[in-house]
Amino acid sequence: MDRLRSDLTAIAVLAALAAAPFVGFGEGYVLTLLARAMILAMAAVALSLLVGGAGLVSMGHAAMLGFGAYAVVILDAARIVDAAIVLPVAVLAAAGFALLTGAIAIRTSGVHFIMITLAFGQMAFFTASSLAGYGGDDGYTLYARSEVAGTRLLEDRLTFHFVCVAALAATWLLCRMLLESRFGRVLRASKGNPLRAQALGFDPYPYRLVAYVIAGGIGGASGFLFANATEFVAPAYFSWQRSGELLFMVILGGLAGLHGALIGALGFVLLEEWLSHQWEHWRIVFGVLLILAVLYLPNGLSGIPGQVAGALRKGDRRG
Amino acid sequence: MLSLRNLRKRFGGLAVTDDVSLDVEPGEIHAVIGPNGAGKTTLINEISGVLAPDSGSILFEGRDVTSLPLHRRARLGLARSFQITSVIPAFTALENTALAVQAGVGSSFRFFRAAASESRLNGPAMEALSQVGLGARAHIPAGAMSHGEKRQLELAIALATQPRLLLLDEPLAGAGPEETERLIGILKGLRGRYTIVLVEHDMQAVFAMADRISVLVYGRVIATGVPDTIRGNAEVRAAYLGEDDLPLAAGTH
Numbered sequence: 001m002d003r004l005r006s007d008l009t010a011i012a013v014l015a016a017l018a019a020a021p022f023v024g025f026g027e028g029y030v031l032t033l034l035a036r037a038m039i040l041a042m043a044a045v046a047l048s049l050l051v052g053g054a055g056l057v058s059m060g061h062a063a064m065l066g067f068g069a070y071a072v073v074i075l076d077a078a079r080i081v082d083a084a085i086v087l088p089v090a091v092l093a094a095a096g097f098a099l100l101t102g103a104i105a106i107r108t109s110g111v112h113f114i115m116i117t118l119a120f121g122q123m124a125f126f127t128a129s130s131l132a133g134y135g136g137d138d139g140y141t142l143y144a145r146s147e148v149a150g151t152r153l154l155e156d157r158l159t160f161h162f163v164c165v166a167a168l169a170a171t172w173l174l175c176r177m178l179l180e181s182r183f184g185r186v187l188r189a190s191k192g193n194p195l196r197a198q199a200l201g202f203d204p205y206p207y208r209l210v211a212y213v214i215a216g217g218i219g220g221a222s223g224f225l226f227a228n229a230t231e232f233v234a235p236a237y238f239s240w241q242r243s244g245e246l247l248f249m250v251i252l253g254g255l256a257g258l259h260g261a262l263i264g265a266l267g268f269v270l271l272e273e274w275l276s277h278q279w280e281h282w283r284i285v286f287g288v289l290l291i292l293a294v295l296y297l298p299n300g301l302s303g304i305p306g307q308v309a310g311a312l313r314k315g316d317r318r319g
Numbered sequence: 320m321l322s323l324r325n326l327r328k329r330f331g332g333l334a335v336t337d338d339v340s341l342d343v344e345p346g347e348i349h350a351v352i353g354p355n356g357a358g359k360t361t362l363i364n365e366i367s368g369v370l371a372p373d374s375g376s377i378l379f380e381g382r383d384v385t386s387l388p389l390h391r392r393a394r395l396g397l398a399r400s401f402q403i404t405s406v407i408p409a410f411t412a413l414e415n416t417a418l419a420v421q422a423g424v425g426s427s428f429r430f431f432r433a434a435a436s437e438s439r440l441n442g443p444a445m446e447a448l449s450q451v452g453l454g455a456r457a458h459i460p461a462g463a464m465s466h467g468e469k470r471q472l473e474l475a476i477a478l479a480t481q482p483r484l485l486l487l488d489e490p491l492a493g494a495g496p497e498e499t500e501r502l503i504g505i506l507k508g509l510r511g512r513y514t515i516v517l518v519e520h521d522m523q524a525v526f527a528m529a530d531r532i533s534v535l536v537y538g539r540v541i542a543t544g545v546p547d548t549i550r551g552n553a554e555v556r557a558a559y560l561g562e563d564d565l566p567l568a569a570g571t572h
Binding site for chain 1: 389405408409410418422423434437
């Protein structure tokens with residue numbers, strides 16, 4: 001039942017995103033904003049696989065985006081722009097980084113895991129800042145977007161929009177399938193009761209590591225898209241603030257299902273955008289809203305319907 | 320089947336397992352009893368691999384498993400239940416049990432097919448649930464079950480791993496009188512089909528079920544034997560002096 005509701009919500013959100021250009025949200029500026037929201041949502045859904053599925057609260061997920069984005073930069077500088085090469089390299093670079101750092105980080109748990117993923121992320125951040133050949137601190141402006149089969153297909157805003165919708169849908173489907181599989185069941189069991197999982201013969205470590213690498217690869221793919229969306233890449237992609245934002249999107253949306261991360265990411269980006277046009281000191285309001293959300297929405301934005309229904313039932317009983 | 324050889328474990332200055340040697344025969348229900356703080360749960364933890372003994376060795380079917388971690392011993396067929404109920408609350412009873420089946424059936428590094436629809440997992444899981452009388456409660460989340468039902472589920476999970484040896488740590492702990500009756504019935508039904516090491520506080524139940532009993536006092540085994548021998552043992556009587564829960568009079572059953 002819950003699963004069905006989660007699926008329907010996610011499908012409805014994805015359908016709305018696909019329909020957006022045809023119902024008055026087709027302007028260039030809006031499409032740019034939506035692309036950014038969808039790309040961050042991809043990374044957030046992958047992070048939700050880790051946090052909600054495996055209990056791995058990573059504070060270094062932005063580094064995965066960073067690796068994907070810098071793969072685009074480094075290949076661009078070498079004049080390699082074919083997406084058929086750039087995308088796999090971006091995914092493998094991020095997954096490789098996830099494998100190396102995850103192999104160490106997953107030996108720890110709780111706060112230590114948060115700190116060690118944060119530390120690895122910052123290492124990557126400072127490494128990127130020191131890459132003088134690729135703009136160092138200042139970042140790197142791409143010569144052009146990646147080419148698809150020799151064409152400049154991704155330059156077209158509407159096409160790019162649908163590429164993002166498709167990528168986000170594929171990410172959601174993949175993560176959903178993983179969580180429902182035998183693999184995902186062991187992952188969820190190890191989160192719910194690690195001692196029980198071990199007593200049944202499951203060592204949680206390899207399962208968690210595989211999940212971490214998969215989430216890393218998805219992060220790399222979203223980094224590839226992010227670089228193409230903005231045509232500019234800076235070390236800030238790796239920053240711990242970005243990791244914190246991604247984690248916040250996941251928690252804001254709610255951990256009850258992958259649809260939470262979808263809603264959280266879209267809500268976060270759109271709210272940030274809207275507020276920033278209202279007042280120049282908008283960050284103060286934004287911060288307060290986020291605190292209120294954590295205090296009063298224990299199940300995140302995706303838990304609101306349940307909360308409202310619960311409150312109504314209570315009111316009925318009283319009345 | 321299972322042999323403990325000179326097992327020792329100290330927590331600080333306290334010897335909780337003190338030179339324990341014990342043999343469990345195939346097919347028997349071997350109960351370990353003893354007053355509070357005798358080190359019964361510690362012993363189960365050492366056998367299952369949650370705790371490492373300071374010295375001594377544990378042989379399971381002739382193989383030295385002393386240095387194997389919990390999950391490796393489980394793979395060899397050593398299944399355990401926990402004194403404090405240890406199910407996965409967010410999973411349904413069926414899912415809890417199917418996970419246990421999954422441990423024994425093929426690889427769990429399968430990423431594509433939905434595990435919930437695999438009849439290879441659900442079939443044996445339903446069988447284990449029926450064995451403990453939870454067949455009708457398969458789709459209830461474990462977190463929403465009564466305490467007694469969770470104890471039954473704990474048993475079903477252990478059975479679903481198709482164990483060579485069942486380690487049951489106080490399977491009756493916290494169960495009401497009716498639940499206890501039902502659980503004893505279930506455990507009796509397992510006699511002969513599984514080798515069982517049972518740690519239990521409920522003396523009535525132990526003397527009714529066990530083929531052999533070992534008595535643990537301050538980490539030492541002071542006696543091992545069939546229930547009648549244990550009942551007549553002077554040292555055992557002394558250890559339980561002042562406690563009412565040892566049915567000492569023969570023929571109470």
